[in-house]
Amino acid sequence: MNIYAASSSENHQELLDFSTRYGKQIIWMGFSVVISIFLLFIESSFYEKFAAYIYLACMILLAGLFLAGKNINGATSWYAIGSFSIQPTEFAKTGTVLALARLLNERQFSFKPFVNKVKTFVIIMVPAVLITLQPDPGSALVYVSFILLFYREGLHSNILIIGTLAIVLFVTTLVFGYLYVIAGACVTTAIILWYISKVRKKILRFVWPKIIGVLTIVSGYIYSVYFLFHYVFQQRHRDRFNILLGLSDDTSDIGYNTYQSIKTIASGGFWGKGYLQGDRTQGKFVPEQDTDYIFSTIGEEWGFWGSALVVILFMAFILRILYLAEKQKSKFSRIYGYGVACVFFFHVLINVAMVIGLFPTIGIPLPFFSYGGSSLWGFTMLLFIFIKLDAAKKYEL
């Protein structure tokens, strides 16, 4: 797990930027070391046995927020304990992954029966809905990532294709307007049919009702996207999409975050301005620059080589988890490992893409970098349970 060490040591350096929050973060880190040691001492079979209970505990913590939560920045996501506050959202991920691993590990589990689909769906949706209600839709979005896990475990690929198609149509509808996209969909269908019948020399029989039916559904979807976007979404959501898709050019109000963070990264150049030399970081131009936008600080101070290195390390880290997961003897460990990779991947994907202006603004931390104790602890737990499971595999041999 030297990759973790590498990431975590950079984490340490970056945090030196923030002298006021630096102390707190050191304490969090000290505790996270304790937690990781503690986790490693627990019997690996414990996780499998108690997965459901851990999950339940997490859900109760989430639900409890509505009674005793503390409101910070408009979201009731924290339990305040003295001067520290804890965000159960971060732990719920671990609980959910454990529960999923437990469920999918059941003998002869298959996605074919409808009941199983419902079961998995419920496991994901309970925390997702609870978190959305806080409201913290960014964190809830992480649960979408488990679709990759399900695909790996035998979910029909059509669902993945339909999901992807839905996203593509969503974006294109916003950019080009629904009429063009519907027309485009018809043309694309015609081209595919032509390809099948003429080039592949396959005879098409009585598929017209089906084709027309599919097209109608697709058109309906496209129109509903348009309708939702313009009549159901609130203006702030629309603004975020519009800025990202280049439909509106706003650098002062809504688009300020994205604009400033791109400028900050770009100002780093190839070699960066040097550690603690980032003038935009010093001037605190990017909001949330020590939490969600910490990557812009890396970009400014360490330049292209530094930020690219961070991206590559993260990707290597995720690939390493996947590799280890595939090697697991027990199905539970494999699924858990996959789930861990999903969570990490989604966090890095959304966070970095947002900071470099490829995704709309979604508040989600960068694992091990962003300031915040709960997220550090959450990721530590997520990771070290997997390390323990991996280590246990070796004992079994």
Next chain:
Amino acid sequence: MKKRSLLFPLLVIITGFIFVARLFFLQVVHHDSNEISLSGSAIKRIYTYPERGFVYDRNGKLLVANEQTYDVKVIPNEVKAFDTIEFCNLLKIDKNYLTTKLDRARNYSPWLPSVFLSQLSKEDYAYLQEKIHKYKGFSIQRKSLRKYPHKSAANVLGYINEVNEQLARKNPYYEQGELVGTQGIEKEYEDILRGTKGVSYKLRNRLNKVIGPYKEGIYDTLPQPGKDLSLTIDLDLQAYGELLMSNKRGGIVAIEPSTGEILALVTAPSYDPNLMVGRERSKNSVMLFNDTINKPMFDRGLQSTYAPGSPFKLVEGLIGLQENVITPNTGFYCHHGYRYGYKANNFMGCHCGITGRPIDLRLGIAKSCNSYFSNVYKLLLEKYDSSQESLTHWANHLQSFGLGDYLGYDLPIGAKGFIPSSEYYDKIYPRKTWRYSTTISNAIGQGEILTTPIQLANMIAAIANRGFYFTPHILKKINGNPIKIEKYTTKKHTTIDAKNFEPIINGMSDVYKSGTAKHVQIKDIEICGKTGTVENFIRKNGVKYQVADHSIFVAFAPKDNPKIALAIFVENGGFGSTIAAPIASLMIEKYLKGTTSLTWWGQNSQSLIEKSLEAEYKKQLSIQTLEKSQN
């Protein structure tokens, strides 16, 4: 199962690749262009402005200087309670002004300085300076304004403006609200006059508050002072020219043939350059720019294009000699005009009054005979196989005199004029049947040909030099050192051989000895000149109104070793000999002798100054407005 486990790693690798590519694009490819905008927001630049350079005339007389004025500025958040009554008395403002200005400043920004009261007089400044420390948040900023000791040459000197948004975006040197030369010399030599501003960089946070020097000030620079310019303009001649043009419209351009230096560039009506400075500036500039009748901001010497009229016959004759269609002794008869076709109106009248004997080139010029030059034009256009080819040769000769295109002088405005090409006539006459007779007006400079006064003056300089000219220019020295710009020191040769100039120059000399400018001869100076009288019309809805002719005169002097060449256009001044010719003689006398004593036909320079053409201009305006109301 194996296949399915590949999707996730593939996604991870693709994502990593996209991120690195995007970072490369942002940080390496786009890096430079972001540097400026970066510094624009995180780093505050504090500028020190150097004093703008002075401008002198060719004899060292001061044309443009600077005057210090003082602005009172205020940073609303730093204002503490103060004695408002004393403060108002000190600045001579009332309480109302104080409160509204403070509110406005606060609206603009509570942390940034705004102008509270602009352009204090020196006396007010002296009082205020002693007491300003009592008023926290208020400060005095020195500002330098242009000052013009004379009222002359506004069109040459130009003016400065505040930098607007477009320029600030286009040129990173400038920031909005700074000053930049926008016309005349101020624009042309902006870089030299302004110097370079000094910069000190301060780091600031997102609330624009300065938090310290940036990198201990290693990038800070000191201001470089602006340089002084000396122009080729002779202030006395310029001012005299402007005086002569009082109550008239038109332009005078005088050039020193041996160098191409512009001695005077007069446009009338003009304006007092001091109007474009100070508190009244915006009011005045609106007034000047909105005056569409007199157009004081329009430089008639450089920008307005007229048919050249008879002075054009000089080059017509030169081309005839060069193309060997005539010799100096070739004679043509004049029958009160020239017939170029069988129809009754195919006739061009002539006032030379010489009948019954052949007219040679020298006499043709001295008497400005239309018939003579119509004959020359016919021979020129029939010399080659086609009219097209012949006209192309003709036009090439003209272009070698700098006609029909920008001359390349160092002032930011101008006009090309027009020399028709054979393509131009082919377009008008698609069957290409045009001949000399179709374009006969060209023979006497009245057809499609258009020239600016400075082009005509330059043409005369080329004749005075017997075949070459230097690109006219207005800059003589920078900080007292004569300029060495190749463009202005290389001879530009015309396509006419030197030997062909003598007959023409002799003819021009006869204009003064026995021709149309006989009455304005000057003792001891042999002047060569040529009058011009150009018909002109106001066309409205196909109706043609003939109005008074433009009065034109071109001249150079002395005949040998010429010191000055000039062109004079007086709009609607009547015959060339009545207004333009005396102006030319007076200008020459003024420049060569320093004083003027010329009298003619019972008139002198004073009566010429008093001569007003306003009545004629009013008449034209009434025609135009009448037309409008009928529509």
